[in-house]
Amino acid sequence: MTRHLQxxxxxxxxxxxxxxxxxxxxxxxxLDTAESFVGMSEHQVKKVPLLRGKTIVNLFFENSTxxxxxxxxxxxxxxxxxxxxxxxxxxxxxxxxxxxxIRNLEAMQVDMFVVRHALSGAAHFIAQQVAxxxxxxxxxxxxxxxxxxxxxxxxxxxxxxxxxxxxxxAIVGDILHSRVARSQILALNALGVSEVRVIAPxxxxxxxxxxxxxxxIHDMDEGLADVDVVIMLRLQKERMNSAxxxxxxxxxxxxxxxxAKLQRAKTDAIVMHPGPINRGVEIASSxxxxxxxxxLQQVSNGVAVRMAIxxxxxxxxxxx
Amino acid sequence: MRIGYAPRPxxxxxxxxxxxxxxxxxxxxVLLDNLELAIRQQIGERKLxxxxxxxxHSGGAWIARHMHLRLGISEPLGLLDITxxxxxxxxxxxxxxVKTSQLPPHLEGRDIILIDDVFYSGRTSRAALNEIFDYxxxxxxxxxxxxxxxxxxxxLQPDCRGIRIDLAEGQRIKLTGxxxxxxxxxxxxxVAA
Numbered sequence: 001m002t003r004h005l006q007x008x009x010x011x012x013x014x015x016x017x018x019x020x021x022x023x024x025x026x027x028x029x030x031l032d033t034a035e036s037f038v039g040m041s042e043h044q045v046k047k048v049p050l051l052r053g054k055t056i057v058n059l060f061f062e063n064s065t066x067x068x069x070x071x072x073x074x075x076x077x078x079x080x081x082x083x084x085x086x087x088x089x090x091x092x093x094x095x096x097x098x099x100x101x102i103r104n105l106e107a108m109q110v111d112m113f114v115v116r117h118a119l120s121g122a123a124h125f126i127a128q129q130v131a132x133x134x135x136x137x138x139x140x141x142x143x144x145x146x147x148x149x150x151x152x153x154x155x156x157x158x159x160x161x162x163x164x165x166x167x168x169x170a171i172v173g174d175i176l177h178s179r180v181a182r183s184q185i186l187a188l189n190a191l192g193v194s195e196v197r198v199i200a201p202x203x204x205x206x207x208x209x210x211x212x213x214x215x216x217i218h219d220m221d222e223g224l225a226d227v228d229v230v231i232m233l234r235l236q237k238e239r240m241n242s243a244x245x246x247x248x249x250x251x252x253x254x255x256x257x258x259x260a261k262l263q264r265a266k267t268d269a270i271v272m273h274p275g276p277i278n279r280g281v282e283i284a285s286s287x288x289x290x291x292x293x294x295x296l297q298q299v300s301n302g303v304a305v306r307m308a309i310x311x312x313x314x315x316x317x318x319x320x
Numbered sequence: 321m322r323i324g325y326a327p328r329p330x331x332x333x334x335x336x337x338x339x340x341x342x343x344x345x346x347x348x349x350v351l352l353d354n355l356e357l358a359i360r361q362q363i364g365e366r367k368l369x370x371x372x373x374x375x376x377h378s379g380g381a382w383i384a385r386h387m388h389l390r391l392g393i394s395e396p397l398g399l400l401d402i403t404x405x406x407x408x409x410x411x412x413x414x415x416x417x418v419k420t421s422q423l424p425p426h427l428e429g430r431d432i433i434l435i436d437d438v439f440y441s442g443r444t445s446r447a448a449l450n451e452i453f454d455y456x457x458x459x460x461x462x463x464x465x466x467x468x469x470x471x472x473x474x475x476l477q478p479d480c481r482g483i484r485i486d487l488a489e490g491q492r493i494k495l496t497g498x499x500x501x502x503x504x505x506x507x508x509x510x511v512a513a
Contacts, residue, residue, distance in 0.1 A: 012413065036403075036418035047454065048404035315413030 005127055013312045015127040017138045018145040019186035027190055031155050033308035038301070040077060050311050051080035054111040058084045059101075059126075060139065061117045066275060067139050067149075070299070071114050074306035083110065098122070099129060106131050112314060113137070120144035120179075135313040137306075143179050149274050150183035152305040154191060156298050157229055160270050164191040170223055170265075171214075172199040172255060173233030173282050176206055176244075180274045181233055189213045199223035200255065203244045220255055224264040232257050232273045232283045248281045258284045262292065270294045348501045351466055351482035355383070356390045358480030359433060362462050368431040371462075374398035376448050377419050379437030379495040383466050386501075387435060398423045400434075405447035427456035437495040439465040439481070442474030467503070469493055 006015045006022065013026065040046050056075045060068050068084070075082045085105075102113070112135045115123045120142030127136040140146040154164075161167055169188055175181045175198050188196050196214045198205060209216050217223035224230060235251065245251050257271065271283075271293045279285045288295060363371060373393055375384025381399050388397045399422040403415055434448055445463055452458060466482040487493060490508035495501065 033414060033418070036401075036420060039420050049450070050404050050409055312414055315409065 005124065012315065013309070015123075015136045015138075016147055016309050016313055017123045017127055017136065019147050019150055019183050019190065020145075022190065024190050024192065027151070027154070027187060030151055030305070030308050030312065031158055033312060034151075034155055034301070034305040037077075037304040037307040040304070040307075046077055047079055048077070049079045051075070051078040051314055054080045054314060055109065056080045056082050056112045056114060056310070057105055057110050058082060058139075059087070059105075059113050059115045060085065061087050061115075061122070062140065064116055064139070066299075067116065070302045071137075071139060071306055071310075074303050074310060077303065078307055078311055080111075080310075098126070102126060102129060106134065110134065112310065114139050116140045118142055137309060137313060140179055143177055143182075145183045146179040146274075147183045147187075148302075148306055148309055149180050150187040151309065152298055152302045153180075153184055153231065153272060153274065154187050155301045155305050156272060156294055157270070159297070159301070160294065161228060164188070164193045167193040167229060168195045168197070168227045169193055169229040169231065170197045170199055170227045171231045171233065172220070172223070172257065174204050174235050174244075175200050175209070175233065176204045177236035178233050181231075182212075184231065185212050185214055197223050197227070201245070201251075220261055221264055224261060227265045228269055230257065230262070230265055230269055230271050232271065232277075234274070234276065234278055235281060248278075252281055256280070256282055256284065257287050259286055259290070262287055268292075272298060275299070346483070346485075346503050348503060351503075352383075352386055352390070355464060355466055355480065355482035356387060358482070359387060359391065359462075359464050362433075362464070362480050366431075366460065366462060368433070368460070368462065370395070371431045371433045372398055372424070372427070373433050373435060374400055374423065374448075374452070376434070376436045376444060377401045379497065380435050380465075382495065382498040382501060383437050384435040385498075387433075387464070395424075396422075398432075400448055400451060402444060402447040402451055405451045407443055407447065421451065423452075423455055425455075427452060427458050429457070429459045432458045432461045433464055434461050435464045437466050438493055439463075439468045439478050440471050442472050442476040445476050445478075446474055466495065467493060 006013065006017055008014045040048070058068055058071055072082050072084065111133070113126060113130065114137045115126055116139035117123065121144060122141045123136055123138035130136060138145055138147055158164070171181050171184060185196055197217050198209060198214045199217050199220055201218060205216055235248070262269070262271065269292060271287055273283060273288070273295050275295065277283055277288055277295065279288060287293060362368070372395060373384050373388050375381035375397060377399060384397055401419045401421050403418045432452065436444060439445065449461065452461065462480070463478045464480045465478045468478050468481040468484040470486045492506045494504045494506060496504055
């Protein structure tokens with residue numbers, strides 16, 4: 001169902017809601033398309049006219065500066081017009097329903113919604129309701145998915161490791177509350193890595209985590225042995241409503257990435273983090289700023305990858 | 321009227337081609353000779369200073385490499401991929417195998433020789449011009465193509481060509497390559513002649 005919602009009858013991308021249901025070929029096409037947008041930030045004129053005349057609405061019901069600004073930058077580099085919906089000050093606070101908000105915007109002839117919402121499934125719901133010519137991009141829904149982040153992470157991995165076969169990838173930290181981790185796991189498996197390890201205390205792993213196609217490990221030294229990629233996650237404190245950890249310093253001692261712990265990984269292992277980073281909680285400054293860290297590259301790749309996803313989703317505009 | 325006739329390469333060279341000859345006799349080396357001569361003429365007539373050669377992917381880039389060698393230009397060849405500037409994106413969508421454009425960062429005031437393999441509707445040239453002007457304001461652009469054929473849809477035309485030919489309804493002409501270069505005529509059914 002998810003696949004049919006996201007793709008046109010010809011198998012082209014229409015909505016980008018979740019990695020689930022998308023095959024390796026399509027994911028690779030996204031990465032290849034992003035490749036062609038990467039060099040643009042070095043040009044004098046950082047624009048192509050691909051989406052000229054199109055209107056993209058940033059519908060962010062949850063706080064975000066980084067994701068919203070990269071989507072905005074991606075849209076403007078494609079020459080699209082961007083509408084930033086300030087939800088807190090909008091009619092939502094006057095009690096307007098989500099659907100009414102959408103219908104009102106549709107009536108203004110927009111072409112795409114980029115949606116971030118606190119509830120899982122929000123982007124799917126919107127995609128099922130919008131007029132046929134409109135595309136929906138999920139910028140993060142509840143604890144469910146953050147597929148564009150996962151794609152830019154895959155792009156960064158491919159930049160450094162060239163291919164996914166044979167890679168051992170470790171995802172460390174608050175897997176339970178992380179929509180990013182869920183999307184990353186789906187993408188890594190779809191692209192054919194050798195092994196995905198999730199490293200966290202039991203309290204921060206979903207109960208049925210093995211069904212996601214990962215190896216759960218509760219000891220950092222064991223988990224990092226010989227890995228090619230280390231992805232650190234932020235403690236999602238704003239989503240924690242019971243006692244998941246004794247303290248942040250305890251977490252850092254057991255699961256924080258220090259230079260010493262990083263030695264367990266391969267010597268050319270790369271260190272990633274979707275951001276924002278909490279220095280001294282999940283990652284030591286020396287590692288975050290160190291030679292193996294590709295955290296800032298993830299950010300610049302984020303613009304190119306989102307440009308790719310938006311232009312691919314928009315290409316079927318006007319056709320069902 | 322010189323329509324249909326390529327410029328005579330040299331006084332004592334009798335390999336001049338015209339459109340009434342069989343298409344099978346299109347000889348790539350002769351066309352390259354013709355194009356080189358035509359470009360040299362333009363460089364003289366238009367007083368091009370230190371011209372920058374730009375080839376349009378893919379066929380134009382192959383031709384431009386030949387011209388780059390023949391003209392003995394030391395500055396690296398510029399390459400243009402016009403995928404993002406096409407005017408039919410909403411009909412045909414994205415082509416994932418986009419090659420990156422490689423141009424020097426500043427085109428202000430430069431004399432440019434823009435090279436493509438086949439000039440047909442004119443839309444590729446328009447897209448290429450749009451992209452070039454996004455990089456900067458050139459002094460002038462000379463459009464050079466190996467083959468100019470009938471079927472123009474935009475009021476643009478090449479400044480120099482290897483040959484001008486007329487094709488029948490439903491016929492298409494294509495450059496194959498890069499090595500060796502070849503010319504292929506196809507009809508609508510896709511059968512190569």
